[in-house]
Amino acid sequence: MIEQILVIFSYDFMRRAIAAGILISLCAALLGVTLVLKRYSMIGDGLSHVGFGALAVATVLNLAPLAVTIPVVIAAAFLLLRLNESGKMRGDAAIALISTSALSMGVMAISLTEGMNTDVMNYLFGSILAMSREDVYLCVALSIVVLILYGFFYNKIFAVTFDESFARATGTKASLYNMLIAILTAVTIVLGMRMMGTLLISSLIIFPALTSMRLCSRFQTVVISAAVVSVICFLAGIYVSFVYNTPAGATVVLANLFVFLVSVILGHFRHR
Amino acid sequence: MALITCTDLSFSYEGKTVASHINFTVNEGDYLCIVGENGSGKSTLMKGLLGLKQPDGGSIVFGDGLSANELGYLPQQTAIQKDFPASVYEVVLSGCMNQCGLRPRYSRQLKDLARLNIRRMGMDAYTHSCYGSLSGGQQQRVLLARALCATRRILLLDEPVNGLDPLVTAEMYETIRRINSEYHIAVIMVSHDVQSALAYASHILHLNNTPEFFGTAADYKKSQASRLFLGGDARD
Structure with a gap:
């Protein structure tokens, strides 16, 4: 096993992918706790579909993928929150509407060009090779920004997650922090979806939070445990995918599923 | 100066007025109970005081050095x-x-x-x-x-005893009384439990979309509004 790990680290692209993956897993896990508790889990899923659409259009038009995708997904996050808060449309319906529209636009864009089938597969299910050196640098830089902002606003994020109207009534700008959460989520999703795939990235947000909520009863420990679970599952998934030559994104998701099921069993015994 | 002064306050949802002509003041150490039927505008008024809902007209003025951020708030369970x-x-x-x-x-x-x-x-x-x-x-x-x-000055409570059993309810009222009298924190409570409101509150605001009554609890017991609301036998 140690030999294989050394082999993994001897590849330049693997080292890059692992560095970026660890940081993305951390961001996704931290934000995931808030999103799950705020009943916003589906926003992650919706945003990843918007990301797919934007990525496809950017590729067809020969534009830099991340530079186009990130602003588009942030705009979609703004829009989703607005629709949710204004109450003019039900949140889940709004997400379904926006995500399928974006997906269709992406598919249309791709169908206009020919011979992109492997790329489409990569977008949908992710590829460890999809990240160029520049992508990885951007990814590392942005993930660190997300982590710093999360740490800085941790207490406020807790207050807004636990009881938004109390926070609002005592002068915390709740909609500002909702916006912050949405922007951080949008950035994390765009960064992660190249590797994990648009269809799978939202699992990185939801699984570690659900696993940790089974086992921990304090917000702080839930957040820390989600971060740890997420990174461990990512590393395990990458290892298995390398050794058995399976798709990285799907393997990481299955590692998360396995740990979640273990936590369900443990949680069941603990609460008896 | 009063902690909170509301002048000719009105609220509406989508153009439909749910509460209007609300005038009242809350002073240091007061224990104000807002009573009324369901849909009488109690909770809307509470949201207005907390800054969670914009009033349509009138004004809410915080005085005596109290700022709008220094409100303690107990939401509905x-x-x-x-x-x-x-x-x-x-x-x-x-x-x-x-x-x-x-x-x-x-x-x-x-x-x-x-x-x-x-x-x-x-x-x-x-x-x-x-x-x-x-x-x-x-x-x-x-x-x-x-x-x-x-907060150190004023506490707003929205139906604090909803869903609690009778024993715990009594404890809760006792705790709120203690907060009011020992810690000198003014209390504004929305409740549909009029009997307890009369037992503990110093002031009553009876809302029925417009105020039916505002004054001290003692005066309220003698008023027309309470007789209708309590069913006539509240004078003992």
């Missing part, structure tokens, strides 16, 4: 998820947010304030317990401790 993973300490500490500004961490004084209020509410044995694992009455005490962290 249903507003908070029962299974939220948070310790009692984490929940209470979050009440200090309005004194934190942009600083990312709570200062030592604020942490001490949180512990003090947990003790005041008799919850010190549960400081590190999970909020979700507590009983309804205990959860209310935790949320009261959080509200006390946010």
Whole structure:
């Protein structure tokens, strides 16, 4: 096993992918706790579909993928929150509407060009090779920004997650922090979806939070445990995918599923 | 000057007026109970005072050095998820947010304030317990401790005894009375439990979309409004 790990680290692209993956897993896990508790889990899923659409259009038009995708997904996050808060449309319906529209636009864009089938597969299910050196640098830089902002606003994020109207009534700008959460989520999703795939990235947000909520009863420990679970599952998934030559994104998701099921069993015994 | 002065206040939802011509004042140390039927505009008025809903007309003026951020607030029980993973300490500490500004961490004084209020509410044995694992009455005490962290002057309570059993309800009213008289914090409570309101409150605001009555609890007992509301036998 140690030999294989050394082999993994001897590849330049693997080292890059692992560095970026660890940081993305951390961001996704931290934000995931808030999103799950705020009943916003589906926003992650919706945003990843918007990301797919934007990525496809950017590729067809020969534009830099991340530079186009990130602003588009942030705009979609703004829009989703607005629709949710204004109450003019039900949140889940709004997400379904926006995500399928974006997906269709992406598919249309791709169908206009020919011979992109492997790329489409990569977008949908992710590829460890999809990240160029520049992508990885951007990814590392942005993930660190997300982590710093999360740490800085941790207490406020807790207050807004636990009881938004109390926070609002005592002068915390709740909609500002909702916006912050949405922007951080949008950035994390765009960064992660190249590797994990648009269809799978939202699992990185939801699984570690659900696993940790089974086992921990304090917000702080839930957040820390989600971060740890997420990174461990990512590393395990990458290892298995390398050794058995399976798709990285799907393997990481299955590692998360396995740990979640273990936590369900443990949680069941603990609460008896 | 009064802590809160409301002048000709009105609220509406989508163009439909739900409460209007509301005039009242709350002074230091008052215990005001807002009573009325369901849909009489009580909760809307509460949201207005908290700044969660914009009034259509009229004004809410905070006086006596009270700022709109220094309100303690106990929301209705249903507003908070029962299974939220948070310790009692984490929940209470979050009440200090309005004194934190942009600083990312709570200062030592604020942490001490949180512990003090947990003790005041008799919850010190549960400081590190999970909020979700507590009983309804205990959860209310935790949320009261959080509200006390946010304010030194005035506490707003939205149906604080809803869903509590009679024994815990009596305890809750006693705790609120203690907060009012011992800690000198003015109380504004929305309730449909008129009997208890009369037993504890110093002032009553009876809403039925427009105010039917505003004055002291003693005067309210003699008034026409209470006779209709209480069914005639409230004069004893």
